Amino acid sequence: MLKLNNFKKYLEFQEEVKENLKNLKELDDHSPLLKENLNLLKEKGYLGVPYPKEYGGLGLDYLHYAIVIEEISQICPSTGLAVAAHTSLCAFPIFKYGNEEQKRKYLIPLAKGEKIGAMGLTEPNAGSDASAIELKAKKNNNFYILNGTKRYITNSAEAEIFVIIGTLDKTLGKRGITAFIIERNFKGFNIGKEEDKLGVRGSSTCELIFEDCLCPKENLLGKEGEGYKYIMETLDGGRISIAAFSLGIAKRAYQKIIEWEKKNETKSEIVYKIIAECDTLIESATLLTYYSALLKNQGERADKESANAKLYASETAMKICDYALSLYGYYGISKELELEKFFRDAKICEIGEGTSEIMKLIIAKEVLKNLK
Numbered sequence: 001m002l003k004l005n006n007f008k009k010y011l012e013f014q015e016e017v018k019e020n021l022k023n024l025k026e027l028d029d030h031s032p033l034l035k036e037n038l039n040l041l042k043e044k045g046y047l048g049v050p051y052p053k054e055y056g057g058l059g060l061d062y063l064h065y066a067i068v069i070e071e072i073s074q075i076c077p078s079t080g081l082a083v084a085a086h087t088s089l090c091a092f093p094i095f096k097y098g099n100e101e102q103k104r105k106y107l108i109p110l111a112k113g114e115k116i117g118a119m120g121l122t123e124p125n126a127g128s129d130a131s132a133i134e135l136k137a138k139k140n141n142n143f144y145i146l147n148g149t150k151r152y153i154t155n156s157a158e159a160e161i162f163v164i165i166g167t168l169d170k171t172l173g174k175r176g177i178t179a180f181i182i183e184r185n186f187k188g189f190n191i192g193k194e195e196d197k198l199g200v201r202g203s204s205t206c207e208l209i210f211e212d213c214l215c216p217k218e219n220l221l222g223k224e225g226e227g228y229k230y231i232m233e234t235l236d237g238g239r240i241s242i243a244a245f246s247l248g249i250a251k252r253a254y255q256k257i258i259e260w261e262k263k264n265e266t267k268s269e270i271v272y273k274i275i276a277e278c279d280t281l282i283e284s285a286t287l288l289t290y291y292s293a294l295l296k297n298q299g300e301r302a303d304k305e306s307a308n309a310k311l312y313a314s315e316t317a318m319k320i321c322d323y324a325l326s327l328y329g330y331y332g333i334s335k336e337l338e339l340e341k342f343f344r345d346a347k348i349c350e351i352g353e354g355t356s357e358i359m360k361l362i363i364a365k366e367v368l369k370n371l372k
């Protein structure tokens with residue numbers, strides 16, 4: 001059951017974030033400007049929102065974090081995705097499963113924004129099905145030796161700290177899956193080609209190559225064979241940030257629809273219906289996203305709720321961008337207006353951190369599991 005107290009503080013925080021992001025740049029290609037954006041966010045503490053102050057974070061909760069991602073993504077979805085991957089996918093598993101020494105060594109610089117983080121799960125033959133991963137980790141005295149390839153990893157051009165998911169024994173299935181903390185300069189670890197993609201082009205997405213990569217045994221994250229559990233919990237939180245990211249894109253496109261009607265004053269029933277539908281979609285997506293963040297604040301797993309939020313908010317972003325593009329006619333698809341970029345960025349919401357089909361599978365499984 002959700003306990004909702006003092007919601008006003010979140011709305012005030014949202015205004016403060018808007019004010020603090022005034023100089024954030026909007027990116028449509030991977031460039032040094034991403035680093036400038038990340039530096040600005042570092043100064044404001046927005047690279048470690050949900051982590052305790054003693055570990056370099058702002059000591060705020062998941063809803064504050066979702067609000068930060070939403071506001072960044074209204075301006076620059078590429079930066080929003082970079083911050084989401086850094087905070088939810090890399091810093092979170094270290095915070096949750098790392099030992100004290102690992103938290104001091106890795107979480108503090110991540111949460112302070114001194115170092116950027118990434119997480120590598122996806123492989124050429126393993127995307128939606130995380131249990132299919134093939135990156136081999138073999139224990140050898142004081143090291144694990146890693147061999148394999150990761151694909152489509154956000155932040156890989158900037159990151160210095162990587163949480164990498166491998167398997168100690170593929171025949172064990174999920175029970176062989178294990179997580180490691182890898183530093184960029186570890187021997188045998190290299191960044192491969194950068195992907196040339198449809199949307200969020202300002203964020204880096206590369207291949208990671210492991211060729212007899214030497215990972216010291218101290219960099220095992222948590223326990224051997226428990227990586228699958230860690231990654232499922234990590235993705236649960238990650239989905240909240242992708243819902244917030246989608247919400248930011250949806251709100252920006254909705255704003256453009258309102259501006260269009262204000263300028264053209266068509267007072268047409270068709271346009272009014274579009275506005276009413278978009279408004280309802282956004283309010284609903286906001287509630288689902290904030291609700292799953294608030295559940296997470298209470299320390300509860302929110303697999304179904306975060307999947308509800310991610311599914312709904314990502315489809316909302318896509319739909320509203322589509323409406324906006326159509327309303328503006330040829331100008332909508334022109335590079336002069338930012339809408340075509342937001343339309344491209346919106347498609348990523350439906351794929352990253354679990355596709356819409358996978359969200360539906362999670363929701364249905366959770367519903368059926370909880371039947372008495």
Ligand SMILES: Cc1cc2nc3c(=O)[nH]c(=O)nc-3n(C[C@H](O)[C@H](O)[C@H](O)COP(=O)(O)OP(=O)(O)OC[C@H]3O[C@@H](n4cnc5c(N)ncnc54)[C@H](O)[C@@H]3O)c2cc1C
Nearest residue numbers: 119120121122127128152153154351352353354355357358
């Ligand atoms: C911009 C971007 C950034 C990313 N960043 C990261 C990152 O930082 N780290 C990382 O590890 N990964 C990252 N990814 C990878 C992302 O998580 C995967 O793309 C996603 O999990 C889907 O996997 P896949 O692309 O291999 O598709 P596949 O799993 O091959 O799926 C292909 C299609 O089949 C459908 N499908 C698959 N299985 C089922 C099923 N059981 N039932 C019904 N339909 C199914 C899917 O819905 C999809 O439509 C990123 C992806 C993108 C686009």
